[in-house]
Each structure stands twice: as structure tokens, then as C-alpha cells.
Amino acid sequence: MSTTAHVKTREIVKDARGLRAIWRYVLHRIVVHSDTITYGAQCLACEWTVQRSDDAAMHQACMRHTGRQPDHTAFWTYCRAMAYVQPATQGERR
Numbered sequence: 785m786s787t788t789a790h791v792k793t794r795e796i797v798k799d800a801r802g803l804r805a806i807w808r809y810v811l812h813r814i815v816v817h818s819d820t821i822t823y824g825a826q827c828l829a830c831e832w833t834v835q836r837s838d839d840a841a842m843h844q845a846c847m848r849h850t851g852r853q854p855d856h857t858a859f860w861t862y863c864r865a866m867a868y869v870q871p872a873t874q875g876e877r878r
């Protein structure tokens with residue numbers, strides 16, 4: 785998964801006046817590291833939380849939690865992963 789955008793970027797250049805900072809718009813991309821995707825949930829009624837590597841397993845865990853605590857039916861859910869930003873001219877990291 786990759787998204788690109790032109791980003792205002794500060795660069796240090798050396799010229800006849802010495803070192804100075806300039807700003808340029810440089811195309812960058814953000815790449816989500818798919819191996820790090822984690823799905824999580826937190827019960828709104830108690831401190832119960834769960835993290836799984838796929839959303840179906842996380843949803844199953846939420847339903848098991850509700851089975852044990854019938855009045856615990858609402859959850860915050862999230863999906864998170866490590867992502868990194870780099871100039872689009874660079875090759876992708878592995």
C-alpha cells in the first residue's frame with residue numbers, strides 16, 4: 785500500500801554564501817509495512833482488550849467477550865501498522 789504527495793521539504797545547501805536552508809516541494813510516498821498490521825479492540829464497558837493479526841480473529845474475540853459478559857456489546861476497534869515516509873525517488877525499503 786503506497787500513497788504519494790508533494791511535501792514542503794527543508795534542505796541544507798552550500799553555495800557561495802555558505803550553508804543555508806531552502807524549501808522545495810518534493811514528491812514523497814508513505815508505505816505501510818503490511819507485515820506489521822495489527823487489529824485491536826477495547827471493550828467500552830471494562831478494561832478488556834485484544835490484538836490479533838487479522839480482523840476476523842479480532843471480531844471473533846469481541847463476540848466471545850460479549851458471550852461471557854452479555855452487557856459488554858460496544859468496542860473501540862482499530863487497525864494499525866508501521867508506515868514510513870521517503871522521497872518517491874528512493875527505492876522501497878524491505
Ligand SMILES: [Zn+2]
Nearest residue numbers: 827830832856
Ligand atoms: Zn468488557
